[in-house]
Amino acid sequence: DAGVIQSPRHEVTEMGQEVTLRCKPISGHDYLFWYRQTMMRGLELLIYFNNNVPIDDSGMPEDRFSAKMPNASFSTLKIQPSEPRDSAVYFCASSLGWSNQPQHFGDGTRLSIL
Amino acid sequence: QKEVEQNSGPLSVPEGAIASLNCTYSDRGSQSFFWYRQYSGKSPELIMSIYSNGDKEDGRFTAQLNKASQYVSLLIRDSQPSDSATYLCAVNGQDYKLSFGAGTTVTVRA
Numbered sequence: 001d002a003g004v005i006q007s008p009r010h011e012v013t014e015m016g017q018e019v020t021l022r023c024k025p026i027s028g029h030d031y032l033f034w035y036r037q038t039m040m041r042g043l044e045l046l047i048y049f050n051n052n053v054p055i056d057d058s059g060m061p062e063d064r065f066s067a068k069m070p071n072a073s074f075s076t077l078k079i080q081p082s083e084p085r086d087s088a089v090y091f092c093a094s095s096l097g098w099s100n101q102p103q104h105f106g107d108g109t110r111l112s113i114l
Numbered sequence: 115q116k117e118v119e120q121n122s123g124p125l126s127v128p129e130g131a132i133a134s135l136n137c138t139y140s141d142r143g144s145q146s147f148f149w150y151r152q153y154s155g156k157s158p159e160l161i162m163s164i165y166s167n168g169d170k171e172d173g174r175f176t177a178q179l180n181k182a183s184q185y186v187s188l189l190i191r192d193s194q195p196s197d198s199a200t201y202l203c204a205v206n207g208q209d210y211k212l213s214f215g216a217g218t219t220v221t222v223r224a
Contacts, residue, residue, distance in 0.1 A: 104160065
């Protein structure tokens with residue numbers, strides 16, 4: 001079975017540019033999560049969706065960050081404009097159900113903002 | 115106070131020994147507990163989940179949960195070089211968000 005698929009795997013861009021990260025969750029999973037991982041702050045939850053609806057975006061650092069889930073098989077995380085401090089690894093994860101179900105992670109997108 | 119605390123490590127153990135990883139959490143209402151393994155440059159991979167007090171064994175891995183003490187641990191028996199990774203403790207709080215510890219890096223010496 002296919003796992004969570006993220007693209008691109010690596011992204012290098014200049015400060016001020018728009019960045020779009022993409023995620024395809026595991027088929028049938030109804031929860032989708034976006035995380036950011038840095039050495040300083042570890043793994044942080046940015047936003048999560050249930051049945052394509054954003055439930056909690058309190059972890060989104062600034063208005064420069066936005067996320068959408070237009071259908072059950074696709075989500076995007078957008079940063080506009082990007083800044084060097086946004087450099088991190090961004091993970092998408094999905095789960096079937098909520099509290100008792102483990103989350104399965106994609107391979108991540110390593111983002112570098114110059 | 116951090117929600118999920120792990121022993122900071124790094125933890126170095128000889129091949130064949132037992133590696134013991136500890137995790138404490140602050141939300142007394144937490145019900146679900148997970149251990150993830152993360153190799154350098156890779157994504158977190160679920161290795162154990164535990165929901166009830168006591169021990170749960172899966173191969174060389176044993177998870178232990180004590181809700182009264184708000185403590186969860188992971189034992190890796192017969193440690194192998196392939197076990198060298200960072201282990202993340204994750205806890206679902208009453209707000210249903212999964213909180214991760216900072217991770218413990220384990221190195222198994224051949």
